[in-house]
Amino acid sequence: MLIYQQFVKHVLKPLDLWRSGDYAEIFYWREFERTQFLPPDELRHLVWQRLRNILDTAYSRIPYYKSTFDHAGIVPSDIKTDTDMLSVPILEKRDVQANLQTMLDPEYPKNRLIFDKTGGSTGTPVNYYYNIERKWARQAAMLRHDRWAGYEEGQRFASLWGAARDMPVPGWKQQIKSLIFPKTLQLNSVNITPELMLRFNEQLKRYRPPIILAYAKALALFASFLKQRGVSAYQPKGIITSAEVLTPEDRQLIEETLSAPxxxxxxxxxxxxxxxxxxxxxxxxxxxxxLYIELVRGSRHTETGETGEIIVTDLLNTVMPMIRYRxxxxxxxxxxxxxxxxxxxxxDNITGRVTDFIVGMDNRLCSGVALATFIVSKRPSFGQIQIIQEERGKVLYRVGCGQNKPLQQPDLDFLREQTELYLGQGIHIDYEYVDVIPHEVSGKFLFSKSTVVREMFQ
Ligand SMILES: [Zn+2]
Known part of the structure; x- marks a missing residue:
């Protein structure tokens, strides 16, 4: 198998990239493999060179940024330090929605733009564009980071993922490719049932992919299910979790059950x-x-260890610059x-989206992740649970109990006590028992959903 893997990596994959015109992806990948080990000052120099370049490009070529920079009274040459970046207006998702056409480089041929969009199930759907060079760099970055988890080009791969648009297209080209290249084994996290989880585990054991890529919460559910059933889980070499917040408890559960980091x-x-x-x-x-990343709190950057909102500037998308995107x-x-x-x-300490926070009695915001960590994970007997808030002063616990009995009195007492502790005295609590809690359309599992907090941020 090792010979075949080497053949795919060194012969078939480069040939496929060459045929599809994506060969330059390899050059980006080699560059990223090198630059990750640059001394800190050289890396910083590289990042700032690219940041200055994207600010100049945006101001000189993109109507949207010319207008916003002028309005804010700044020019790119004003930006010399991290703190100076605070003077550049933040780009909201709704700004991208409203200004898509003026955010594009008017000189760039329209037929060479690559269109993409976000899922939008947890926030505002955003349409955007990039060019082929950015696509190569994105794929090369992904490969570099996959390799940190032990993946090598040409290896088999399994995924527990949700968004239908990420699934391979079963066209004739794909079918021919799948005969030559190692296939990706997939369990769609939009539709997880006990039967599908058992089947996925069996398929994994036969297919033996070294790496599993998964939605954090979906994989935790898979691990917990196998553990409860006493079924021996497939043991990969490494697991990449993404798209959902990974709690320390879920990490422990996954690592123990699947015996992999x-x-x-x-x-x-x-x-x-x-x-x-x-x-x-x-x-x-x-x-x-x-990507130039800032963590901000109000109008300042955060100190080490302090939580802040992630603000992203894409250093390589020159056809539709995204500068200070929230x-x-x-x-x-x-x-x-x-x-x-x-x-x-x-x-570190990545927490969920602002819309996942629950509003407490005195308007305090309580992170859904914190509620999951501090309330639910203390009682594994709860199984699948979701906290929903549609009115101030009220929460609904939706419990996916399957064949199990609904919560018992000690559980209810514990939930009331903990909920009041985190959300305030006098909060009204309702319960709803369902067979299985459905995932969002995107396949993501939202532990907490609040329409109240969305109203607060509108
Ligand atoms: Zn490290």
């Missing part, structure tokens, strides 16, 4: 991989050569250098 990742449709863990598992290294997730900086030798800065 978890490499957590922050990725998004707009920018592909944003940050991921190396084999030291101490925070996530940024994809810093392609991603919707929060994180904090990790201090010091990583023992892996990479100078790429690290972030």
């Amino acid at each position: 978890v490499f957590n990742r922050l990725g998004c449709r707009e920018f592909s991989v944003v940050a991921s863990e190396c084999d030291q598992h101490n925070g996530m290294h940024l994809m810093a050569e392609g 991603l919707g997730d929060t994180a904090s900086w990790v201090a010091g250098t990583c023992s892996c030798g990479r100078a790429l800065p690290r972030i």
Whole structure:
């Protein structure tokens, strides 16, 4: 098998990239493999060179940025330090929606633009464009970060993923390709049933992919199900979790059940991989050569360890620059250098989107992740549970109990006590028992859903 893998990596894959015109992806990948080990000052120099270039490009070529910079009274040459970036207006998702045409380089041939869009199930759907060079760089970045988890080009791959648009297209080209290249084994997390999970585990054992890529919560559900049933789980070499917040409890459950290390990742449709863990598992290294990341709180940057909103500037998308884009997730900086030798800065404590927070009695916002960590994970007997808020002062616990009995009195007492502790005295609690809690259309599982917090941010 190793010979076949080498044949795919060194012969078939380059040939396929050559045929599809994507051969330059390899050059980006080689560059990223090199730059990840640059000394910190050289890396910073590279990032700032690219940041200055994208600011200049945006101001000189893109009508939207010419107008917003002029309105803010700044020119790119004013931006000399990280703090100076705070004077550049933040780009909201709704700004991209409203200004799509004026955010494009008018000189760039329309027929060479690559169109893409976000899922939109957890926020505002966003349409955007990039060019072929950015596509190569995105794919190369993904490959670099996959390799940190032990993946090598040409290896088989399994995924527990949700968005239908990510599925391979079963066209004739794909079918021919699948005869030559290793296939991806997939369990769609939009539709998970006990039968499908058992079948997926059996398929994994036959197919033996070294790496599993999964939605964090969906894989935790899979691990918990196999553990409960006493079924021996397939043991891959590495696991990449993404798209959902990975709680420490879920990580432990997955690593224990599948006997493999978890490499957590922050990725998004707009920018592909944003940050991921190396084999030291101490925070996530940024994809810093392609993305300039800020963590902000109000009108300032956060200190190390302090939670802030993630603001992204794409350093390589010159046809539709995305400058200071509010991603919707929060994180904090990790201090010091990583023992892996990479100078790429690290972030940690990624928490869910602002819309996932629940509003407490005194209007305090409580992170759904915190509720999951501090309330539900203390009682594994709860199984699948979701907290929904549609009115101030009220929450609904939706419990996916399947064949199990609904919550017992001690469970209800515990939930009331903990809910009041985090959301305030006097909060009204309702319960709803369902067979299985459905995933969102995108396949993501939302632990907490609040329409109240959305109203607050509109
Ligand atoms: Zn590292």
